[in-house]
Amino acid sequence: MSDTIASPNAKMIEQWNTATGQTWAVFQAELDAQVAPLGSPALAALDVHAGAQVLDIGCGCGQTALQLADLVGQDGHVVGVDISKLMLEVARGRAGLSGLSNITFLEADAQTYDLGRQRFDAVFSRFGVMFFADPVAAFSNISKAMKSGGRLAFVCWRPLSLNDWMRLPLETAMTFLPPSPPSDPLAPGPFAFADAERVRSILNEAGFTHIETRPFDTPISMGDLATATRVALQVGPLGRLLRENPAVIPDVTEAIGTLLKNHVTEVGTVQMPASVWIVTASA
Numbered sequence: 001m002s003d004t005i006a007s008p009n010a011k012m013i014e015q016w017n018t019a020t021g022q023t024w025a026v027f028q029a030e031l032d033a034q035v036a037p038l039g040s041p042a043l044a045a046l047d048v049h050a051g052a053q054v055l056d057i058g059c060g061c062g063q064t065a066l067q068l069a070d071l072v073g074q075d076g077h078v079v080g081v082d083i084s085k086l087m088l089e090v091a092r093g094r095a096g097l098s099g100l101s102n103i104t105f106l107e108a109d110a111q112t113y114d115l116g117r118q119r120f121d122a123v124f125s126r127f128g129v130m131f132f133a134d135p136v137a138a139f140s141n142i143s144k145a146m147k148s149g150g151r152l153a154f155v156c157w158r159p160l161s162l163n164d165w166m167r168l169p170l171e172t173a174m175t176f177l178p179p180s181p182p183s184d185p186l187a188p189g190p191f192a193f194a195d196a197e198r199v200r201s202i203l204n205e206a207g208f209t210h211i212e213t214r215p216f217d218t219p220i221s222m223g224d225l226a227t228a229t230r231v232a233l234q235v236g237p238l239g240r241l242l243r244e245n246p247a248v249i250p251d252v253t254e255a256i257g258t259l260l261k262n263h264v265t266e267v268g269t270v271q272m273p274a275s276v277w278i279v280t281a282s283a
C-alpha cells in the first residue's frame with residue numbers, strides 16, 4: 001500500500017493484515033450471514049440508483065460492494081476500499097466469480113488516500129468507519145471525493161452494553177482473565193462510534209449536512225451452536241484477547257459453549273440482541 005509508511009492508521013493496517021483480518025477472511029460466510037441484516041437498513045437508507053458511482057468504505061470481503069454493484073447496474077460503478085490485503089483477496093475472488101464487471105477493489109487507507117474529487121454519488125459502509133485514528137480527517141477526505149449533495153449511509157455499533165452478542169461472551173471470558181485497565185471508549189475500534197452525538201459532531205466538522213442517526217435493534221443469528229462458538233472465540237475483541245492469553249482458551253471455550261447454548265432458538269441457531277446506528281448524511 002502506497003501510504004503504509006508513517007500512516008496514522010499503521011496499527012490498524014497491521015491488525016487487519018494479520019490475525020484480525022485473517023479471521024474475517026476465514027469466517028467470511030459466517031460473518032456475512034451474521035451482519036447482513038444490520039447492513040440492509042443502511043443499504044436501504046442509501047437508496048442508490050442505477051448508474052450511480054458508489055464508494056464502499058472498509059469493504060472487507062466484499063459482500064456489500066457486490067450488493068451495491070448489483071444495484072447500480074452496468075452503467076454504474078462501485079469502488080470498495082480497504083486496508084486489508086487478506087480481505088480484499090477474498091473480495092476480488094468473489095467479484096470474479098459473480099461475473100460483475102462494474103466493481104473495483106482498492107487497497108488504501110480511506111483516511112489519507114486521495115479518493116478523487118467530486119467523483120461519487122454515494123458512499124456506504126458496513127462497520128468499516130470506526131477504525132480511523134482521526135475520524136474528522138477521514139470523513140473530510142471522503143467528503144472531498146463525493147459530489148455535492150451526494151449521500152452517505154453507514155452502520156456502526158451502538159454501545160457494547162446493548163450488544164449482548166458480544167458483551168456476554170466478553171464478560172464470560174473476563175472471569176478467567178486478570179483485571180485489565182478500562183479502555184478508552186473513543187479509541188479506534190468497533191465501539192468508537194457508539195455515541196451518536198460524537199458521530200454527528202465528527203460528520204458536521206467534516207462538512208456533512210442533513211446528519212441523522214437512527215437506532216436499529218434486532219436479534220442476530222450467529223449460526224448453529226458449533227459455528228457461533230467458533231466465531232465468538234476467534235473473531236473480534238474476544239478473539240484478540242484469547243490470542244494474547246492462550247492459557248485460558250480451554251476454560252473460556254467451555255464457558256462460552258455453555259453461555260451460547262442458552263441462546264439456541266427452536267430453529268437451532270444461536271440468536272442474541274444486537275444494536276446499531278444507521279447513520280445518513282449529505283456531502
Ligand SMILES: C[S@@+](CC[C@H](N)C(=O)[O-])C[C@H]1O[C@@H](n2cnc3c(N)ncnc32)[C@H](O)[C@@H]1O
Nearest residue numbers: 016058059060082083084109110126127128131
Ligand atoms: C468490521 S470489518 C467490516 C468489513 C465489511 N465492511 C463487512 O461488513 O463485512 C472493518 C473493515 O474496515 C477496514 N478498515 C479499517 N480501517 C480502515 C481504513 N482506514 N481505510 C479503509 N478500510 C479500513 C478493515 O480492514 C475491515 O475490512
